[in-house]
Amino acid sequence: MLDSSADTTDTGIGKFLTKATHWLLHTQEGVLFFIVAAIWLFLTIQSPVFFTGRNIGVLLSQVSMTAITAVGMTILLISGEIDASVGSMQAFVGVVVMSVLNSSSNLALGILVGLAIGVVVGLINSLISLRLGINSLIATLAMLSIVRGAAFGFTEASIQNTHKIPTFTEIGNGFFLGVPWPIIFFFAVFLIFYFVLSRTTFGRFVHAVGANPEAATLAGIPVRLVKMAGFVLTSVLASFSAIILLSRLNSGQNGIGAGFELEAIGAVLLGGTSLSGGEGSMVGTFLAVLLLGTLKNGIVLLDINSSWQVAVTGLIIIVAVLLDARRRRRLGQD
Amino acid sequence: MAVPSKGRGGNSDAARGISRWLLTREAGLVILLLAVVVLFWILEPSTRQQRVYWDLLREISPNLIAAIGVTMLMLAGEFDLSIGSMLAVTGVTTVVVFNGTDNMWLGIIAGLATGPIVGGIHGYLVTRQKMNSLVTTLGSLFALRGMVYVYTNKTPIVDENGFYDFQDAYYNNLGPAPLPFVLAVILVVLALIVLTQTEFGRNIYAIGGNETAARVSGIKVNLIKFILFVICAGSAAISGMILTMQTGTGYFDSGSSGFELIVIAGVVLGGIALSGGKGSLVGTVLGILILGMTAKGLRLMGVNTNMQLMVTGSIMILAVFMHSFHDRISIFRKR
Amino acid sequence: MKASNRLILMALVALFALLMGSIGAMAQDEDAMAEADAMIRAFSADDMPEGWTLPDSIGHVTNYLVHEWYQNETKAEAATAEKYGIEFSINDANLDLQASLAAVDDYVAQDVGALVFTPVDEAASSPAIRRVARDRTVICEGTAVVGCATLVAISDYTAGFQVGVWAGEYAIANFDGEARALDIGLPALTSTVARSDGFADGLHSVLPEGEIVQSVDGAGSKDVAVQVSADALTANPDVNIIFGINDDSALGGLQSYIAAGLDTDNLLVVGFGCEGIACKDALQEGGPYKVSAAMFPEYQGLLLINAAVAVFNGVEPPPQIYAPSMPMTLDILFDYYTHEEDGSYTAMLDVISEIEIDIVEPPMEE
Incomplete structure (x- = not known):
């Protein structure tokens, strides 16, 4: 529609510009990009430390946990399901992995156990949602309570780091070629699944399953298997986030991660992924995570009362969704 | 099937009615509720006294009232996640106006007015701007809470006048029944009448069942949804008012520990479909009662909070599984 | 005119008399209260005042049992109650005000002999507590609620002040008198605000040019604290x-x-509570974590049960029974705790009970 109306020049630059303008003006990603860019510009002017390597490093490290979980959540939401249990996973995986590390002093074993918990919880989630036919929001909200209970049941007090494995501390705090490890993990996970979602058969299946499960079934797509993969993937990535967080905190805390699920799901929805499935964008998720992280960072840098953070986060979500809704209506009317 | 066969007495009609009722969603919930009550009756001696149940009804009144609005909204296929933050908005507004005007009634009116105002904004954004209600109200969950934090600077607003009439209303009784519960019952009955006996109520179900079809058949979808958002935030404001009576304070963190989740859990447990159009308010009431009784029983037994979480989570899965099982049976029966 | 003047005069005289009377009464009260305070600390299961009866049960409504403070404190309460033969139970509100007030009702339904209450919010709990306290012993823990018979707590301001002084002296000795402090606070609770205020005032009292560079809201939890700091x-x-x-x-x-890759040799970390393993292990690591305002939950638990038993027997307690606190450092850690083989720590209650309590009053607000 737009390609025909815009007077397309055949030169590469012209094409690129048309495409870029379209992206900026007509997609949720573009809207988010605008907002993020505006806030970054504002903060750069307001605070001398904002646009420095160190601060950007801190900012991206901080959001890497939410981002890694949100990558899985994006795929799951596109397939038409949701996982609200990822918040409690941060606590449960944390306490279990720390105690495994303490008793075994084996880093690989600890990480494997952590990821295995992800697989198991993902399987349970998909079993309840897909086999018992319970709406996944409800099923995983219940799992949110159950996993939190399991964390408390596992240990009453927080579990301190007594193994002192140096590599373990590096996961959340170390650098590789000057870049913090959490950022490398975050970008790697993002790029891999961006590719999976947009270029592979699995990615096509995910979209098809979410858009219309009946049609997907008729087309011979293994609907349940695809959704199950989404559940397990989300849960495993949530465990991965939990391991990074564990390394950053240096102790297994069973009270943490409350509201983490809202942050992750909120970011995915803000990124333009539809709740009803079939539609979504990994880049949108990335930008949304960045936006929410920037708000937190900026409010501390400018030494604004932290209460504003909650209010501004809410208002930005509303504004972003409003802009997106207006964009959709405009496209609909064109 | 509905025609009673000739020559049979009224007795078997009644029996048939009962057996038919036993196959409904509500019957399953009543049985579940009774099971919970009986279980605690056996396990925990202190639940064998009347006062525990009156306490329970007083305690769950705010949840019950908020659940009315949430149910009606969800029946039409929309959500409001911001009800927890509404409690704080109402409470803080009420007490601030108390202190500013020294007038109890002005405070109550101002506090209650916050509901329709916020609901109106939600309604406008969703029906006019075509915004997704779940994400929009997720935004206002943070926005409202944040504004309360900023305004109060996270300090509770204390009622300087000490309006004891206001505070006592929470603990006072009408006969044996706690006043907040009486209010909840009145509101539930009103809502039931609206939902089952009026055109408006039927239209809500129609919209939730198939919005496009409802629109085509001339139902004013946007207007009805707008009203439902107002009702939902309004009922949350009434809940907030009750909590303000209980605490005599405008508390900035009121409802921040997952009030919306508990209420929505109760509503879903009661059989309201997340996709809208299916379920009844009676189910919601039972759902809230089941969750409330479970929490109370576990507390009385001194079970620690984490185990409480696990039990509540399991009950939710069980109940919702029961509903989906019931749906499959009724589809089977229709065939 | 004259009549009204006379009336006013009489009223003033009456008021004055009342004032003097009440000051006198207050002085008397103070003596009585000091006596009650000493008595509450002194008795034990083996050494009970004559004629006293014990409540059958004591319930504690905690606000956040996830925190190690409450776990250790309730363990101490349970141990003390067991010595008296009192049944002790806990109900945790998990930071939910509604759950907290419901738990109070539940304990009334169970007819507990005495209630220990840690508020989720002190102002909002007051109406409920006032009702319950009419015919039941209610002891507040940590934060005062109007209606409670008494409060058992440390002086948060004092404890903050003491570690502030400690930090100032450390900065003079090790940082050439330079102090640039980051305050990771919790503005939602009055007690934690008092801790931050006390710390700042204590620091300034020895190092007037010391600076609180920034105060952030760490929500009292490690994950938020890591993020905002x-x-x-x-x-x-x-x-x-x-x-x-x-x-x-x-x-x-x-x-x-x-x-952040900063040099920990140039850092001093000042904690608060020192109730758990985390603090004691950190002190022994010899890193920048050198001091924490210890609050001794093991002893506070004992004080709570004693206060409940005393008030249950009609003792008029002072408004606050101060629990001991002091800057805990590695040098003195093992004067108060023994390290067990399984990694846990046991408090030496006798030594802790001897800690002198010297309250520092915060400056009056203008």
Whole structure:
């Protein structure tokens, strides 16, 4: 529609510009990009430390946990399901992995156990949602309570780091070629699944399953298997986030991660992924995570009362969704 | 099937009615509720006294009232996640106006007015701007809470006048029944009448069942949804008012520990479909009662909070599984 | 005119008399209260005042049992209650005000002999507590609620002040008198605000040019503390003191400092509470975590049960029974705790009960 109306020049630059303008003006990603860019510009002017390597490093490290979980959540939401249990996973995986590390002093074993918990919880989630036919929001909200209970049941007090494995501390705090490890993990996970979602058969299946499960079934797509993969993937990535967080905190805390699920799901929805499935964008998720992280960072840098953070986060979500809704209506009317 | 066969007495009609009722969603919930009550009756001696149940009804009144609005909204296929933050908005507004005007009634009116105002904004954004209600109200969950934090600077607003009439209303009784519960019952009955006996109520179900079809058949979808958002935030404001009576304070963190989740859990447990159009308010009431009784029983037994979480989570899965099982049976029966 | 003047005069005289009378009464009360205070600390299961009866049961409504403070304190309460033969139970509100007030009702339904109450919010709990306290012993823990018979708590301001002084002296000895502190606070609770205020005033009392560079809200939990302090430390990388309103906040700040790649030799971390393993282990590591305002939950638990038993027997308690606190450092850690083989620590209650309690009053607000 737009390609025909815009007077397309055949030169590469012209094409690129048309495409870029379209992206900026007509997609949720573009809207988010605008907002993020505006806030970054504002903060750069307001605070001398904002646009420095160190601060950007801190900012991206901080959001890497939410981002890694949100990558899985994006795929799951596109397939038409949701996982609200990822918040409690941060606590449960944390306490279990720390105690495994303490008793075994084996880093690989600890990480494997952590990821295995992800697989198991993902399987349970998909079993309840897909086999018992319970709406996944409800099923995983219940799992949110159950996993939190399991964390408390596992240990009453927080579990301190007594193994002192140096590599373990590096996961959340170390650098590789000057870049913090959490950022490398975050970008790697993002790029891999961006590719999976947009270029592979699995990615096509995910979209098809979410858009219309009946049609997907008729087309011979293994609907349940695809959704199950989404559940397990989300849960495993949530465990991965939990391991990074564990390394950053240096102790297994069973009270943490409350509201983490809202942050992750909120970011995915803000990124333009539809709740009803079939539609979504990994880049949108990335930008949304960045936006929410920037708000937190900026409010501390400018030494604004932290209460504003909650209010501004809410208002930005509303504004972003409003802009997106207006964009959709405009496209609909064109 | 509905025609009673000739020559049979009224007795078997009644029996048939009962057996038919036993196959409904509500019957399953009543049985579940009774099971919970009986279980605690056996396990925990202190639940064998009347006062525990009156306490329970007083305690769950705010949840019950908020659940009315949430149910009606969800029946039409929309959500409001911001009800927890509404409690704080109402409470803080009420007490601030108390202190500013020294007038109890002005405070109550101002506090209650916050509901329709916020609901109106939600309604406008969703029906006019075509915004997704779940994400929009997720935004206002943070926005409202944040504004309360900023305004109060996270300090509770204390009622300087000490309006004891206001505070006592929470603990006072009408006969044996706690006043907040009486209010909840009145509101539930009103809502039931609206939902089952009026055109408006039927239209809500129609919209939730198939919005496009409802629109085509001339139902004013946007207007009805707008009203439902107002009702939902309004009922949350009434809940907030009750909590303000209980605490005599405008508390900035009121409802921040997952009030919306508990209420929505109760509503879903009661059989309201997340996709809208299916379920009844009676189910919601039972759902809230089941969750409330479970929490109370576990507390009385001194079970620690984490185990409480696990039990509540399991009950939710069980109940919702029961509903989906019931749906499959009724589809089977229709065939 | 005259009549009205006379009336006013009479009223003034009456008021004056009342005032003098009440000051006199207050002085008398003070003596009585000091006596009651000493008595509450003194008795035990083996040494009970004559004629006393014991409540059958005591219930404690906690606000956040996840925190190690409450776990250790309730363990001490349970142990003390067991010595008296009192049934002790806990109900945790998990930071939910509604659940907290419901738990109070539940304990009334169970007819507990005495109630220990840790509020989720002190103002909002007051109407409920006033009702219950009419015919039942209610002891507040940590934060005062109008209606409670008494409060058992440390003086948060004093404990903050003491570690503030300690930090100031440390800065004079080790940082050439330079103190640039990051305060990881919790503005939602009056008690934690008092801790931050006390710390700042204590620091300034020995080092007037010492500076609180930034105050952030760490929500009292380690994950939030790590996050906000990481941001604050990028804005102020020259911070050389980190103060946290509890050990999780302080340790979270330390964690961010390390992650930022800053030199820990130039850092002092000041914690608060020292109730758990985390603080005691950190002190022994010999790193920048050198001091924490110890609050001794093991002893506070004992005080709570004693206060409940005394009030149950009609003793008029003072408004607050001060629990001991002091700056805990590695040098003195093992004067108060023994390290067990399984890694846990046992408090020496006798030594802790001897700690002198010297209250520092906060300056009056203008």
